[in-house]
Amino acid sequence: MRFPIVGSEKAVSIGQPKDRWTMLFVYRGKHCPRCKRFLNKLNAALPAWSDLLDVVVVSADTEDKAIMDKAEFSWKFDLAYGMSEAQMRSLGLYVSSPLSEAETTGLFAEPGAFAIRPNGTLMLVDISNGPAARPDLEELFDGMRFNIDNDRPERGTA
Template sequence: MPTPKPTAGDTLSPFALPKLGGGEITIGGERQNWSLVVVYRGKHCSRCKKYLKILNEMRGKWQDAGFDIAVVSADTLEKAEADQKEFGWEFDIGYSLSEAQMAILGVYVSDPLSPTETDRRFAEPGVFVLRPDGTILLISISNGPSARPDLEELLDGMIFTKENDRPPRGTA
């Protein structure tokens, strides 16, 4: 039976994956700050690079608003390192996202169209905002590379949500 997709208001069971530079990134669970979690398709995705460039430029704004940032993919260590080196991303990058972890997040999973695209199944884009207690405030998942939330608009909305202690929406 497939794992049910998470809904806003659910508590995300924590899971860990390896982090570039050593250690682990834990997604979900309790933490001091709010969390912005971005799932990207991987090294093969040029649209991901554009999106992550914007996120990297906004990193300070998100941190100033009280958010930890985690960016994760199913890529291998070598692919994740190559992207980080090429693009200079300064946020935490997790790699080797498993299909079981993809299922926990409820993201769509795709097979590569050819061996030149990539060599493994991968997660389609997802953006999640988690409260410090580990509950999911916002879920945005896409079945393809072209639909993702605008990061400026998202940050503005999350600042409003925090300041006004707004509940998760779309829970029914």
């Protein structure tokens, strides 16, 4: 799975081997104020997160919408865009239709967080069917540091 990054010629690949862990956060898009609050908290804690793993944030938004968000909020993380419905569904995300054109114009993913090992496999997944349920970033960071430092296995595989 590949996503283009705002302001970069590169795209980020998810699920492919690399030298570091990756934390992929899926947000609903430009239309979601709760997403902005969550991502602003992530951005404030980004130095610690970046020391531990790569952070990528993605939505189904167009490049133009993603550029506007990055400019408005001065986010420092890699902001990807253009997530397709097939990609949303392959990650097991909840997919929503807009309530009106004032909200947005196409399908979008509800929030998700995915911790991905350097070998490209999932270690931890947190998904929601609406904007109000999200992981606590401090707890998630602490848990990920423990999981990485202790090479913990993924759970929920029984």
